[in-house]
Amino acid sequence: MHIAMISRALLGGALVAAGMATSAAHCAESAYISQVSAKAGATAPTTISQPAPIAPGGNYAQRQVAFVPTPETTRARSSNFANTLEIGSANNVFQAQAGGKNFSNVGVLGGNDNNVAVLQGGRDFSNLQLVNTQGLSIAVLQPPGSAPINMLIARLPNGGLLIKR
Secondary structure (H helix, E strand, O other): OHHHHHHHHHHHHHHHHHHHHHOOOOOOOOOOOOOOOHHHOOOOOOOOOOOOOOOOOOOOOOOOOOOOOOHHHOOOOOOOEEEEEEEEEOOEEEEEEOOOOOEEEEEEEEEEOOEEEEEEOOOOEEEEEEEOOEOOEEEEEEOOOOOOEEEEEEEOOOOOEEEEO
16 A cells, blocks of 8 residues: 555656656746655655746737638639538548639538549539438549539438439
8 A cells, every 4th residue: 555655656756857847948836745644654855846937028019910811711713612521431522623713512411431523624613412321432523614513412211312403
């Protein structure tokens, strides 16, 4: 019983020492209080402290930061856009866009083990949604300037497959 308490105290002391070595730049003072009784035969230091560094005062100036949108939130007129929403498991979605002005949106909602590929050549639009499907392989091939594709494929409660264009 006493050996377990000694090893806990030594482990705690080692953790505090390691924490002090990695937190030299912090401004807080660290302390360790021994929880081992004197009857255990070994004593640990009661307090280990480190002086807090002094920070210069008066040199802090607040900066204004301008909002800079991320690349995902901006879209130029000639750019491509591919969006995927996947709620399910073991689904694979691949979207490749060549040329410019392509828009692709793929949603897999509640399905698993589906494979979807969207290949667009330029100035194409596709919107494909799979709902509660399992093990389907779908490929959307659009050469430059193809007609838009807007499709819903869903597994119905009676087991049937709904394909809506």
